[in-house]
Amino acid sequence: MTNKIIDGSSKTKPNKRHPGCVRNFYDYFSEYSSNSSIHGIKYVGEKKRSLVEKLCWLIVITASLYICIYMIMKTYEKWQMSPVIVSFARSPTPVWEIPFPAVTVCSETKTRQSVFNYTDVYHKGLANNLTDDELSMLERISLVCDSHLRPTGNSTIDYGTIDFLAKVSPSFDEVFYECKWMNQVKNCKDLFTPTLSEEGICFTFNMLDREELFTNVVFQNREYLHHGIKSTNWTLEDGYPPNAGRDVFPVRAISAGQGAGLSMLLRAYEKDLDYVCRGPVQGFKLLLHHAAEVPRVSQQYFRAPLNQEIVVAIKPDMMTTSDGLKGYHPHRRQCYFPSERQLRFYKVYTQQNCEVECLTNYTLQRCECVSYHMPHDEYTKLCGAGKTLCVHKASVSLLTSELEKNLDGKGKETKLGHQECDCLPACTSLTYNSENSQADFNWPKVFEANKTNFEGLTGAKMTGVTLFFKEMQFITSERNELYGPTDFLANCGGLLGLFMGFSILSIVEILYFLSLRLFCNLRNYGHHYWSGSPDLLEDERYEH
Known part of the structure; x- marks a missing residue:
């Protein structure tokens, strides 16, 4: 292009048509493409390229951009749906940093035959040959026997029924013969505390006092789960204080192995065994749980049969959550921190405590009363034998409705669904798994060999139970971020760089050409020459 220099003495200027908007835009885009750091753009805007070449490069760039955006969307979807990854901790945790498990012991004998012969009274009931007192006692005992035996009677009960259940059940002194700790x-009696469960009157070791566990729960001055020992500022999230010594509560083991565990001799008397109330298996049910969790013995337990010795090797399983997940919604991370969920009846949130409270509320709604072992206030009615079927149906109905809400129409599980109970796991959880072994326990021969006095053991059947940690350390699991904001940004930057050669400076370049450079061109050369093309600007300089 030959520039025309106009003589200053000339009185006229040759007519020159200013470039059109399309031409200016094309020249401006050509300049941007020649300077852009995005791969392939320069071939689209290069003036000397043929239309076929430009079209091919435009198709390649569009395909790369589509694939890149698709993969970024998939990465974002994964971040939203599964932001948490569970991994093992970097180092093992010694067993003395966690409490020894709470141990709940329940006898399968719900009523001593020597006090109340349930079998005889039950058969009298089938023959409609009961006195009023026998009928009243039969209905009371039916609350802890198999639910199908006597599902009729009064709709509600008072606390006198609970006192009666404690009276006819094996007493503490009859159940425990000897205990060893370390x-x-x-x-x-210094180790175990009576407690109420769906199995009737049970006894629990190493559990928090009810003053530290419950809130708004009435016990009518009964001493269930009340030992008066305060915890040593222990919490499930933070563990024991750094300056806590050996003598703490909940108690902790100092090592693995039998010498640092709990041993007990349990007994039952042949004359008191009843095979109608609870069926053919006699002995005891045991449950391991942590100190701030209520036991549900009927749901999770292992048996300790009579005249058997049970050895229980305990393997803890602990799950923690990193602080980086606190900013996520609980349903995204699938757990609750202590400050995020407050229960009505429990001071400590755990998934099991939440489930018990939810079942209690649901039962109260369906049956207008709750079972005697459920948490309740002073205005709540307690269900009698006449509500046994209602309580059972309420439990099944709640489980069924929760399952249905967790499944969509295609049978796929929806992990982020908001349930009625909304009982997500606690962000710090502790469970105790066990490996059990057992053998015949020929205790009479041992007593004879040691010439031990059999006083009080006539007709007795003994069960030995030994519990201890299997190993000195265990591996903790941790919830961590799968993608944090930095990780997500780095992932997106890697995809953009791989497919487009795109970076933060590329965005700055685009903004620069759309704003600052365009504004400066308009300011310096007028709106007719906003393109900033060097050729056009050079023409204008010579002409003016």
Whole structure:
């Protein structure tokens, strides 16, 4: 292009048509494409390229951009749906940093035959040959026997029924013969505390006092789960205080192995066994749980049969959550931190405590009363034998409705669904798995060999139980971020760089050409020459 220099003495200027908007835009885009750091753009805007070449490069760029955007959307979807990854901790945790498990013991004998012969009274009931007192006692005992035996009676009960259940069940002194903690003989009453469960009157070791566990729960001055020992500022999230010594509560083991565990001799008397109330298996049910969790013995337990010795090797399983997940919604991370969920009846949130409270509320709604072992206030009615079927149906109905809400129409599980109970796991959870072994326990021969006095053991059947940690350390699991904001940005940047050669400076270039450079061109050369093309600007400089 030959520039025309106009003589200053000339009085006229040759007519020159200014470039059109399309031409200016094309020249401006050509300049941008020649300077852009995005791969392939320069071939689209290069003036000397043929239309076929430009079209091919435009197709390639469009395909790369589509694939890149698709993969970024998939990455974002994965971040939204599964932001948490569970991994193992970097180092093992010693067993003395966690409490020894709470141990709940329930006898399968719900009523001593020597006090109340349930079998005889039950058969009298089938023959409609009961006195009023026998009928009243039969209905009360039916609350802890198999639910199908006597599902009729009064709709509600009072606390006198609970006192009666405690009276006819095996007493503490009859159940426990000897206890050892860390290989030292202890008074069993110093270790175990009576508690209420769906199995009737049970006894629990190493559980928090009810003052630290419950809120707004009435016990009518009964001493269930009330031992008066305060915890040593222990919490499930933070563990024991750094300056806590050996003597803490909940108690902790100092090592693995039998010498640092709990041993007990349990007994039942042949004359008191009843095979109608609870069926053919006699002995005891045991449950391991942590100190701030209510036991549900009927749901999770292992048996300790009579005249058997049970050895239980405990393997803890702990799950923690990184602080980086606190900013996520609980349903995204699938757990609750302690400050995020407050229960009505429990001071400590755990998934099981939440489930018990939810079942309690649901049962109260369906049956207008709750079972005697459920948490309740002073205005709540307690269900009697006449509501046994209603309580059972309420439990099944709640489980069924929760399952249906967790499934969509195609049978796929919806992990982020908001349930009625909304009982997500606690962000810090602790469970105790066990490996059990057992053998015949020929205790009479041992007593004879040691010439031990059999006083009080006539007709007795003994069960030995030993519990201890299997190993000195265990591996903790941790919830961590799968993608944090930085990880997601780096992932997106990697995809954009791989497919487009795109970077933060590329965005700056685009913004620069759309704003600052365009504004400066308009300011310096007028709106007719906004393109900033060097050729056009050079023409204008010579002409003016």
